[in-house]
Amino acid sequence: MKQTTALEAKNIMKFFGKKTALSSLSFSVRKGERVALIGPSGAGKTTLLNTIAGIVEPDAGEWIIAGKPRGSYKSGKEFAKKVGVIRQQFDLVGQLAVIHNVLAGRFSEWGVAKSLVSLLFPRDKKLAIEALERVGLADKLYEETARLSGGEQQRVALARILVQKPEIVLADEPVASLDPARAEDVLDALSTIVEDEKQTLFASLHSVEYARKYFTRIIAMKDGEIFFDLPASQVTDALLGDLYKLKELPEHE
Ligand SMILES: Nc1ncnc2c1ncn2[C@@H]1O[C@H](COP(=O)(O)OP(=O)(O)OP(=O)(O)O)[C@@H](O)[C@H]1O
Ligand SMILES: [Mg+2]
Known part of the structure; x- marks a missing residue:
């Protein structure tokens, strides 16, 4: 059977001391998808990408990459x-x-x-x-x-x-530190390349606007968990409001 899954996370967990950076994440990415990983600072985006690249070793769970466990490369x-x-x-x-x-x-x-x-x-x-x-x-x-x-x-x-x-391109904030015109330029080039080459793209982004424009699917993370995982066209402003909402401050007396 033809392999159609590019990446599969199986119960990936990562702790830094008492902090749960990744809380048992499971999802898969099909070949050719362009997935944006969004969420507030500290949500775990870089940590997650680093477990794929092998820069961070998960404490539990494993990645299946192009049909093979990460550790078997x-x-x-x-x-x-x-x-x-x-x-x-x-x-x-x-x-x-x-x-x-x-x-x-x-x-x-x-x-x-x-x-x-x-x-x-x-x-x-x-x-x-x-x-x-x-x-x-x-x-x-x-x-x-x-x-x-x-x-x-x-x-x-x-x-x-x-x-x-x-086959798979990972990018951690590929357009951070670029002005809006350059950022769009680079994302345009990146998405055209992965589409032409039939590659799979998995990239973290701070800009929700770019995630919606250049990606087919958006995975939102918050506190090491998946907050939502939806086709880019179904991500509403209300969901994004909840995702980025700061913790309520106690009212002044
Ligand atoms: N090497 C480390 N040692 C200790 N704690 C870490 C380490 N790396 C990450 N963390 C913690 O894990 C959590 C997730 O961090 P991570 O860098 O993955 O977040 P992020 O979503 O990429 O944030 P940002 O949007 O700011 O880049 C944070 O609370 C962070 O402080
Ligand atoms: Mg990061």
Whole structure:
């Protein structure tokens, strides 16, 4: 039977001391879905994404990723074929030229030094150039990455995902720190890429407006639990009001 589930959370729990960061979460994401993870600060969004990427080890439960338990991936390279990660603070190397950072996506487990060597292979170079063309950075191939604007660096990270070609793309606040026009630009590029490549996207976002516009499904988290999980078109202002409502303060005497 054809595998149609990209990600499955099975009772994922995480504690930090007495704090329950993730409270037995279970849900699955079908291939090709674009899922936005929203919710107030401290809800557990980054922690959840980090349990998929393997940066945080859950205290209980497990992830099934592309049909296999997370723990059964033998190497970083095998995992990188399935899952690509765009981090909150990008792990781009500032001093390197743009094209080298993009090629690092192809050699995720080798590290950047060896991906520099890969520039000797014209086929890889061509892939990187095509990816940079698709994100609108064809004129910046050999620019030092640190000299690009925040939005342009975000595009470099997207180009790297294009070269890595994972089945699933994870992103933790991919447009934090961008102005609204740049943010829309990057989300537009990201959603077009994952749609064209038939990839699955799972990204945390602070902007509800962007979640509704660029994603097919919204999972809202609050205090480590799922508050709602709905198609983007069914998320109402009333639900969002409840999600972000601050705890009631005691009345003044
Ligand atoms: N390494 C850690 N050690 C202790 N507590 C942690 C750690 N990481 C996260 N937490 C706690 O777990 C909870 C969830 O944090 P998390 O970073 O996942 O929230 P978030 O939804 O991503 O918030 P934000 O929107 O601010 O990024 C918070 O209460 C946080 O303080
Ligand atoms: Mg976070």
